[in-house]
Amino acid sequence: MVHGVIMAGGSGTRFWPHSRRNRPKQLLNISGQKTMIQATVDRIAPLIPHERIVVIAGASYIDELKNQLPELSEDQVLAEPVGRNTAPCIALAAYKLRNRDPDAIMAVLPADHVVGKEREFLEALKVAVDTVLTHGEHLLTFGIVPNRPETGYGYIRVGEPLSGSGPKTVYKVSQFVEKPDLPTAESYLASGEYMWNSGMFVWKAADIITSLDRHLPDLSCAIREISSFLGTAEEAEAIKRAYDGIEPISIDNGVMEKADNVLCLPIDVDWNDVGCWASLECVWDSDGGGNTIRGQVVSLQSRDCIVSSPHKLATLIGVKNLIVVDTPDALMICRKDRAQDVKKLQEILKDRGYEHLL
């Protein structure tokens, strides 16, 4: 049986002031009508109904998350006392699901990605599940077919096809590579052999546990020790105990890059990880004058701005390449190529006594 494992642990710093510690990106409506986590759950519903979803998220905003997903039972939401990156989160879900169903398949999906082509994504998810069912002991990762020489993502180099050919061909992974510089990214794009590392995976719970045992034995052991408490009244205390001794590490660094049984299914589904304000140029509407806007925006000879003003009129005169984000209690104006400094700004705000606005 295939289960959806939704990783909802993001901290909400990069979309400040729209996102806050207690209202991270995945709990916000960034595109469309739903919050990102609602969209993630609903997107896979035709294949994975609500009762087979597990969500792992930060304890500080777990109540709001449960409000947004009233269809999930208490047992389907796991709270992390602190973020420890993706490997511990995946280990928790893997042990929880394997204890319940030794043949459980996990579709691991971040809660804060945008997928434009939902039908194509679902078809790919089916192919991935079938592949894992028929090719035991493999870990499958979705690779995004790149459409530009992006330097902000890691890449996956695909090798031999697993079998057959065609648009839904699954490949053996030959290599994971870190974020490249621009010339390297351009050569990746030209080669056709490199996909963006999406951070979305399909595997059997038992197989990822085997891989965790091999590549991250301390982590695997720590979670195994507390796994019998998952779903009990002692769950929160048990997770806290395990997490106290766990080093943060991503599943990519900890497992995928080391494993030799990784498959990649390239997909072309209008995907966006919405990693910072600047990425919204690919997600939000244009105002017809070169600005990307949400809310009421009137501009005079201004272009290439990204403006979020859902609560009131925002006006621009003669400006360009700005990110403007208005919220009821904080306003941010940022040069577009400085979007990564939103984090640095938050350090300053902390020092200046504005912690309540973070």
Next chain:
Amino acid sequence: MVHGVIMAGGSGTRFWPHSRRNRPKQLLNISGQKTMIQATVDRIAPLIPHERIVVIAGASYIDELKNQLPELSEDQVLAEPVGRNTAPCIALAAYKLRNRDPDAIMAVLPADHVVGKEREFLEALKVAVDTVLTHGEHLLTFGIVPNRPETGYGYIRVGEPLSGSGPKTVYKVSQFVEKPDLPTAESYLASGEYMWNSGMFVWKAADIITSLDRHLPDLSCAIREISSFLGTAEEAEAIKRAYDGIEPISIDNGVMEKADNVLCLPIDVDWNDVGCWASLECVWDSDGGGNTIRGQVVSLQSRDCIVSSPHKLATLIGVKNLIVVDTPDALMICRKDRAQDVKKLQEILKDRGYEHLL
């Protein structure tokens, strides 16, 4: 007896979105604790008590103005149905005061100027009144001693001293000149003969009426015809009747530039006409990092910005030369050298259905 004539007819377009049609600049707190019109009235109070003040202002915001100046009686506030520039406004006040007191002296002051050195200003006002008392039939204008080659003001070229010398010397005016280009402004500054035209005047009501009769006879006649209704129940109707047929014209263009009996008293009182957002760099505090701010502003590597955010935190990252104005229902972000286009923006807002925000 000297009377204060406060011209409060500004329309409030240049400080949008802080100023609005019904809340023009003179009714706002732009610097310090009081609104600009309150500061104007209080500034001259040691010389001209409240009971000898007359305010002329637009009918659309007259109620708010009266709220701000509860010490004035109904009879001291004249409402203009539409703005017709300064000459009609001054004519109204002149006839009103002369009818009451044939020897009335008028100190004509715009309601929306900042004066840093209030004591020096009061001393100059005394000198001006004494001059007009002892040199009948002269019109006196205050000239601001320039401290930079400003191209945004008209200038007054002073001629012979009227009498004596020293810091309070009054000069005959040799010429009024329009806003100069930069090289001309630089030569004016170097010469020491040119003062900024402040738009502040002292004269006898009877003398300005004589000058109006000579240089703007139609206007003078129109106001004379209705002057007996001023202070009566028919005042509003009478002013409306007169204003319907009056061409808008400034007292500078209509009288001062043509008259040969004009005196100038140069003053150095840290004066600012606060003509647009950019002028606030001379009025507001600096944040110590090169930005001019009001409200709560935190900036990261940003400079030369003017930020008004009285209601919430505003943050800047990597930007420069911006004007940022946040209000509860409208936000404006404007390149600093485009401050004059705030008016153009308002035309667009009108077309787009945002008239309620003007």
